[in-house]
Amino acid sequence: MSSDSVRVRFAPSPTGYLHVGGARTALYNWLFARHCGGKFILRIEDTDRTRYVPDSLPDLMAGLRWLGLYWDEGPEVGGDYGPYFQSDRLPFYQKYCDQLVAEGKAYRCYCTPERLDAMREEQRVNKQPPGYDRHCRFLTQKQIAEYEAEGCPWVVRLAIPTKGATEYDDLFRGHITVDNQQLDDLVLLKSDGFPTYHLANVIDDHLMGITHIMRGDEWLASVPKHVLLYQAFGWQVPVQAHLPTILDPSGKGKLSKRKKRIPGEPEMLTYVHEFKEAGYLPEALFNFLALVGWSYDGQTEYFNQSRLVEVFDLERVNKSPAAFSYEKLDHMNAEYIRSLGMNDLAGRMLQELLANGIKADLATVLDLEPLVRERMRTLKDLVPLVDTFFVDELDYDPQLLIGKKMDRESTLNMLAQAKACLSEVELFEEETIEEALRNQASVLDMGAGKFFAPIRVAVTGKTVSPPMFGTLKILGKERSLARLDAAYEKLSQS
């Protein structure tokens, strides 16, 4: 196959928000398309009207775009193979379905939901394999006429061959054979006139010229049915490629679309927008997701987008399910944050602060940036690191000022010493501050760490903070001294 004819699609249904599993599927399709110079198509499979979630579509598109997965054809973009919403393609499905019925490859089924339920119940009780009993497949012309005359609602089912086996190749799993006896006469067209996934998917993939179907593993079992459908239409079956499932961090189950809240465990993020809100960089998620089910050489793990496009190869996609490791993502995210350019990081920090109602300015953020860049796993870590810079008065327990093996008196004295010492510093720069404070510590014959501890608390309200000299410098002499004063006051009154 010539590579420029590659056409792949991501075909979510608007029944929920963009999930990382879906994003990974989209990513692999996108990567493959870009690698081959092919087309990446977004198609919306909105055939289930009962599960439709109105704001899922904007979320889906925003999530894909946030990750940089722009589509060549689809909603808001257009293309020559539209419409790209299945709900706008009903006439196609009806037409092809009619054709199948006319050729005797599919048939109308008039069974009521009640009859189907009763049938399943009976199968369950008798421990028989579940499945449609093909009641309507062998109706006489007379019976059909009766049903039609009564205006009974009907669905269309595919007449699966009762003998033989269906075989196909999956790019990742190899050759798969399924006995046709295992297959059910699946519904193609629902009684509301909408197609099922199977019908719509097969018709659209064919009509849209899709060459490779790459999707989640949960579809693997329905491929034989699709193959039979392609054969019924006389169409060529696109290359099938089923991606391994993404497991939750325990490795015990599928990473659920619903949030599992395990007491004591951190919240499990599953939707792309949640990762965004939690302060992950899109480029980090992008890189991380690429590695869930694919590897380059077992050594290299960091790839930017263009490098990934260059190097991505379907042959190295894994076939076994992989647990989603939040710890590894965190590490990778931190790595990405650290590797950001100065202005880039500052820009993202500024956004994060603004989003949290902190009115910072770029100049200050630029000053802050070197103090915090190595201390953030996600952008969410920023606010607690720097919030003390943006308040007038610190609120903390004065007892925090008293360091280990220290008492109130000695701490008070240290605060006074620190203030006196800093007042003397003319040029309030990191180096001069450090020099003065270190001098003072040795004058007092104290370990530097011990002397700095109460100052840190006085100035930030916390025992853990960004580097102290830098903090003092950015705070400025006046505010720094005021905070030392305030600390002295607080402690002496406690």
Added chain:
RNA sequence: GCCGCAUUCGUCUAGGGGUCUAGGACAUCGCCCUCUCAAGGCGAAGAUCGGGGGUUCGAAUCCCCCAUGCGGUACCA
């Protein structure tokens, strides 16, 4: 139940008959650096390659069986 797929350190993986006394990464632990926390540097521990049979001079790598896990078995996708 039936069908399908999967199975290498806790986790993600490298590995495609000998170079594997199984390599890398995250997490863990220790030491160093150090104003706290990080980051960084160095090092340690961690997998008899799910189990059992074969094939072969030789198997993590090929074949068979079993176990376990996951998925499917809808007028949901």
